[in-house]
Amino acid sequence: MTPILKFHFFETMKTLLLAPLLASVTSSAFADVSVTDAWARATVPGQPVGAVYMKVSSSNAVRLVDIQTEVAKDVQVHTMHHHDGVMKMREHGELAIQAGQTVELAPGGLHLMLLGLKKPLSAGENLTVKLTFEDAKKVRNTSVVSVPVRPLGK
Template sequence: MYRKFLMLAAASLVTTSAAFAQVTVGDPWIRATVPAQKTAGAFMQLRSPKATRLVEVQTPVAGRAEVHQMGMEGQTMRMQKVDGIDLPAGQTVNLASGGYHVMLFDLKRQLKDGEQVPLTLTFVGADKKRENVTVQVPVKPLTYTAAH
């Protein structure tokens, strides 16, 4: 009887954890900054088992963090703040230079190669529930470029 109870409890936990599966963050990185620099970009790949939307980013190393998109306006590349990024269920969304990315403004200190910066990403699902995912993002050298 006790064994059946344990098996039922274990099955319940597996079902519950699958229902609340988190967004996964792949290959996050931030480019190092020079001492007086007040902005930096953060890049990564996001994937969710269910449709969700990235709506907010926070970090203790910056006064504010925003989700941005780069795009062409005529012959000029422009960057603008967006209110979020949709993550279709089961598809990877790439946050990279030249497209969607996270901008960190009013940096409180220099970001140095080799350190880790905490970022908290807030997602909102179709059910309006918020989910926070905190990642430790490595700072890469000034000359670093991500593999495509």
């Protein structure tokens, strides 16, 4: 084999090997979204709202466009802010996760607010929360997250 032929052979092999790999990357439909460390705080009987915390990261830019859970009538993304020296919460609007970013929902900051709780959240049980994300191409994907309930005061 002459050096030139050898080079060609190598380039051809490289193309043959890479082609299916690239095809599978471009056709993979959705960002790699991961939800970790999810938890909710227990509520007392009669309490109408609850809070869920978690860390959300994504390989590509996505937005959290829909949140559902069986234990509440509605779910909103809330944030905390100071108002006249008092911590208050307000609706944050759609949560956006940039490519490679991790967004942390934690006490004192962002959280998922469960509105219209159908029953108290008891320590030790798990809620199911369905998070629907949408990417830049308007493709949607739903993650089902199991959320353990921690005792009050933890």
